Amino acid sequence: MKGRLAVGVVALGVAAAVPLVAGQHLLTAFIVALHAAYMALAWNVAAGYAGQFSLGHSLFYGIGAYASTMLYLKLGLTPWVGMFAGAALAGVVGVLLALGVYRYNVRGIFFALVTLGAAEVAKGLADNWHWIKGPVGILLTMKAAPAEFFFLRREPYYYVALAMVVAMVAISLVLERSRLGQHFLAVREDEAAAEASGVDTHRAKTVAIGLSAALTAFAGSFYAQFYLYVSPETVLTFEPQLTMMLGTMVGGAGTALGPVLGSVLFSGLGEALRNLPFENTRQVVIGSKLVYAILLIVILIYLPGGLITLGRRRA
Amino acid sequence: MIGLDVVVQALLSGLFMGSVYALIAIGFTLVFGVTDIVNFAHGHLVMAAMFVTYFLFKTAHLDPYLSLVVVLPLFFGVGALLYVLVIQRIVEAPHSAHMMVTLGLLLVFENLANLFFGGDLRGITTKYTTSSFVMGPVAVPLARLGAAVVSLLAVAVLGVFLARTTLGKAIRASANNREGAALVGVNVPRVYLVSFSLGTMAAALAGAVIVPFSLVSPFVGHEFILKAFVIAVLGGLGSVPGALAGGLLIGFVEALSSLYISASLGNAIVFAILIAVLLYRPWGIFGQAKV
Amino acid sequence: MSALLAVRGVSKRFGGLQALSNVTFGVDHREIVGIIGPNGAGKTTLFNVITGVYAPDLGRVELRGMDVTGWAPHRICRLGAARTFQIGKPFAALSVLQTVRIGALNRIDSMAGATARALEVLELVGLAGKRDDLGRHLTVIERKRLELARALATGPALLLLDEVAAGLRPNEIQEMIALVRRIAAGGVSVLIIEHVLEAVMRLSARRGVPGRGLHACLKSRASRWRTATCACSTT
Numbered sequence: 001m002k003g004r005l006a007v008g009v010v011a012l013g014v015a016a017a018v019p020l021v022a023g024q025h026l027l028t029a030f031i032v033a034l035h036a037a038y039m040a041l042a043w044n045v046a047a048g049y050a051g052q053f054s055l056g057h058s059l060f061y062g063i064g065a066y067a068s069t070m071l072y073l074k075l076g077l078t079p080w081v082g083m084f085a086g087a088a089l090a091g092v093v094g095v096l097l098a099l100g101v102y103r104y105n106v107r108g109i110f111f112a113l114v115t116l117g118a119a120e121v122a123k124g125l126a127d128n129w130h131w132i133k134g135p136v137g138i139l140l141t142m143k144a145a146p147a148e149f150f151f152l153r154r155e156p157y158y159y160v161a162l163a164m165v166v167a168m169v170a171i172s173l174v175l176e177r178s179r180l181g182q183h184f185l186a187v188r189e190d191e192a193a194a195e196a197s198g199v200d201t202h203r204a205k206t207v208a209i210g211l212s213a214a215l216t217a218f219a220g221s222f223y224a225q226f227y228l229y230v231s232p233e234t235v236l237t238f239e240p241q242l243t244m245m246l247g248t249m250v251g252g253a254g255t256a257l258g259p260v261l262g263s264v265l266f267s268g269l270g271e272a273l274r275n276l277p278f279e280n281t282r283q284v285v286i287g288s289k290l291v292y293a294i295l296l297i298v299i300l301i302y303l304p305g306g307l308i309t310l311g312r313r314r315a
Numbered sequence: 316m317i318g319l320d321v322v323v324q325a326l327l328s329g330l331f332m333g334s335v336y337a338l339i340a341i342g343f344t345l346v347f348g349v350t351d352i353v354n355f356a357h358g359h360l361v362m363a364a365m366f367v368t369y370f371l372f373k374t375a376h377l378d379p380y381l382s383l384v385v386v387l388p389l390f391f392g393v394g395a396l397l398y399v400l401v402i403q404r405i406v407e408a409p410h411s412a413h414m415m416v417t418l419g420l421l422l423v424f425e426n427l428a429n430l431f432f433g434g435d436l437r438g439i440t441t442k443y444t445t446s447s448f449v450m451g452p453v454a455v456p457l458a459r460l461g462a463a464v465v466s467l468l469a470v471a472v473l474g475v476f477l478a479r480t481t482l483g484k485a486i487r488a489s490a491n492n493r494e495g496a497a498l499v500g501v502n503v504p505r506v507y508l509v510s511f512s513l514g515t516m517a518a519a520l521a522g523a524v525i526v527p528f529s530l531v532s533p534f535v536g537h538e539f540i541l542k543a544f545v546i547a548v549l550g551g552l553g554s555v556p557g558a559l560a561g562g563l564l565i566g567f568v569e570a571l572s573s574l575y576i577s578a579s580l581g582n583a584i585v586f587a588i589l590i591a592v593l594l595y596r597p598w599g600i601f602g603q604a605k606v
Numbered sequence: 607m608s609a610l611l612a613v614r615g616v617s618k619r620f621g622g623l624q625a626l627s628n629v630t631f632g633v634d635h636r637e638i639v640g641i642i643g644p645n646g647a648g649k650t651t652l653f654n655v656i657t658g659v660y661a662p663d664l665g666r667v668e669l670r671g672m673d674v675t676g677w678a679p680h681r682i683c684r685l686g687a688a689r690t691f692q693i694g695k696p697f698a699a700l701s702v703l704q705t706v707r708i709g710a711l712n713r714i715d716s717m718a719g720a721t722a723r724a725l726e727v728l729e730l731v732g733l734a735g736k737r738d739d740l741g742r743h744l745t746v747i748e749r750k751r752l753e754l755a756r757a758l759a760t761g762p763a764l765l766l767l768d769e770v771a772a773g774l775r776p777n778e779i780q781e782m783i784a785l786v787r788r789i790a791a792g793g794v795s796v797l798i799i800e801h802v803l804e805a806v807m808r809l810s811a812r813r814g815v816p817g818r819g820l821h822a823c824l825k826s827r828a829s830r831w832r833t834a835t836c837a838c839s840t841t
């Protein structure tokens with residue numbers, strides 16, 4: 001326990017020192033990796049711990065991105081606060097979705113398809129909603145306004161992303177050690193046996209989706225502030241969902257560090273490659289995606305618990 | 316006001332595309348019914364077959380229909396290879412692993428195509444690409460008619476195969492009850508392999524026959540897999556006749572919604588239907604509830 | 607005086623199959639009641655109705671004086687009836703300790719307290735040495751013990767055991783019988799389904815109280831087996 005804490009502190013120290021040595025390109029890669037790790041951890045709450053394999057988390061990501069952005073543009077509310085409003089909204093939508101889905105006892109593959117469908121419907125609606133500028137999307141202007149979550153340099157974004165990941169790891173660890181978290185695990189393993197152990201499976205699943213949705217929305221708000229652009233094509237497609245799943249499943253679902261490991265490996269390395277001065281960057285980026293896809297398949301077949309189990313086996 | 320002839324024209328194109336969708340969805344639902352695996356890469360198999368057909372035309376001037384002689388056995392083999400290399404290793408794994416691994420396959424296909432062919436949309440022009448004949452108030456496009464006829468024929472052949480042949484009966488038995496089928500002497504692993512290969516071949520056939528009038532890029536697979544999901548669910552996951560009905564229905568819905576509502580909402584409507592069906596009739600609108 | 611458990615006129619039908627028809631019986635405090643019957647007689651279905659997995663078509667289930675008909679299983683567990691599954695349902699990816707701790711969290715809010723309780727229960731059922739093994743790695747017998755431990759950890763007033771001795775070797779059956787006695791001695795009532803007639807008989811014969819004969823407590827579908835003989839005893 002003490003040893004692990006020490007490792008954690010050292011890792012955090014190293015992570016905090018990264019901007020001192022990394023250039024802006026490399027820093028971008030780190031930010032993308034941290035952002036992906038955060039998203040993966042947020043999805044992991046529902047999919048990894050509670051076994052609710054949602055394919056519609058882009059919906060919550062999109063809600064976060066649009067909510068903080070619209071609140072800022074229309075009401076002048078700083079995204080620092082707006083992101084909490086987005087999280088609350090996503091949480092409510094998540095709970096409502098869960099209530100509907102679980103009321104009809106939709107499970108497993110059907111649950112995955114319903115959530116996927118929900119995100120697709122949301123994208124269709126967003127594409128046709130003029131108030132949020134439809135498919136054109138919303139551009140934010142770059143400026144130096146720290147109080148409004150706008151920075152000109154990469155470093156502040158890096159520290160925000162790092163803080164989000166640290167907070168999310170902490171939330172995961174607390175969850176693992178809580179009654180609620182244990183209930184999540186029971187639901188994931190066997191709902192009938194969970195009920196027989198006194199677990200309100202309905203409630204546990206609904207809380208898992210709501211919590212995971214709200215946490216995912218923060219990532220959406222961060223995306224908007226970092227890329228300064230929100231559109232259905234960027235935040236409501238399958239892309240964010242894929243990012244969450246890849247990192248989580250490769251690193252290890254249902255653990256607090258697996259999703260971080262997987263995301264840093266997948267998204268971080270990909271982004272780093274994209275920014276290196278290769279002669280044919282396009283081929284390198286696509287080639288790396290190809291290698292990742294093959295790696296994903298190999299890992300899932302031979303290490304179904306993810307890369308994190310490698311370390312655990314030795315320990 | 317939209318004229319009646321326009322509506323009939325739309326219905327006709329809905330019927331044609333619906334037949335192709337039905338074939339794609341039947342391949343998907345057959346694999347699910349037998350192996351319990353949701354193959355996210357199914358749409359990308361359609362894409363792969365489109366590319367093969369495209370290049371056979373471009374390089375060897377082989378007509379897409381003639382190229383079936385190459386494409387069908389090739390993709391039966393691709394399916395068998397995928398099964399042996401990947402799918403059979405995850406059959407026993409949980410659904411989440413099925414989804415992730417087949418998503419991985421999807422990414423492999425997409426990035427392979429993107430790496431070698433680039434992301435541009437490509438199409439071919441055959442002698443009949445733009446031909447059509449006039450029948451009453453509507454013009455019947457030849458290429459689409461051909462695709463629909465071949466697709467429906469393939470569906471019929473598959474139906475007869477499943478109903479009449481020993482292997483077909485074994486496949487249906489395994490779909491109903493794996494352990495039971497094994498007990499009465501069905502070689503379940505072989506049945507799985509054949510089913511997956513047949514499903515792949517169905518996707519490939521659909522891909523080949525739409526090449527004369529469709530553009531192909533590494534990313535067209537997404538549209539097909541989403542359609543296949545919806546259709547298979549409408550028909551009841553695992554049900555072949557249900558998928559046929561669902562395919563035609565989605566063809567009509569798509570054609571009419573692009574007529575009356577914006578095309579970008581078309582997908583949302585289709586998915587809203589999907590959600591409603593999953594909630595109220597998870598066994599499909601054409602299926603029977605299991606007690 | 608109301609019994610701990612009262613089943614009144616319960617019927618349950620699956621399609622064309624009448625699994626239970628008009629079952630009435632009760633379990634008192636500090637009592638061990640056995641249920642025997644041939645395969646498919648509806649024994650497990652009776653458990654499923656009592657614990658809220660199925661709502662009965664007709665009739666009522668009362669637990670500790672409350673009408674619990676139609677309640678969700680977790681509420682019935684919270685009120686004090688815990689069951690084991692005939693075919694064990696271990697949490698495949700969780701350790702034995704984690705599994706039993708989840709049961710213990712039913713009554714104990716703190717993780718530390720639940721862990722302590724889980725360890726006690728594991729000691730009692732003889733699984734303490736396996737505390738870190740994953741559910742999926744357990745043998746059939748260990749699974750049965752795990753089922754028992756999980757149910758016991760929820761702190762029940764009534765424990766429903768579905769064939770916990772089936773498939774065990776004679777000496778293991780003796781151990782299981784001793785274990786059930788020890789649990790009952792701690793003040794928990796037990797409703798036990800058992801094929802191994804000896805197990806039920808020994809549990810009941812011990813006090814020498816003749817079976818009260820839960821007549822017609824279960825009926826087979828063909829009414830070939832009309833009156834079930836249920837060995838009973840009052841401890």
Ligand SMILES: Nc1ncnc2c1ncn2[C@@H]1O[C@H](COP(=O)(O)OP(=O)(O)OP(=O)(O)O)[C@@H](O)[C@H]1O
Binds near residue numbers: 648652
């Ligand atoms: N969910 C269900 N749906 C349909 N039929 C069911 C269901 N559960 C049980 N049955 C049927 O009800 C009858 C009674 O089953 P039950 O499991 O209660 O028997 P049992 O007495 O526990 O038998 P065994 O000694 O084999 O455990 C059986 O014929 C069984 O097939």
Ligand SMILES: [Mg+2]
Binds near residue numbers: 649650651692768
């Ligand atoms: Mg039974």
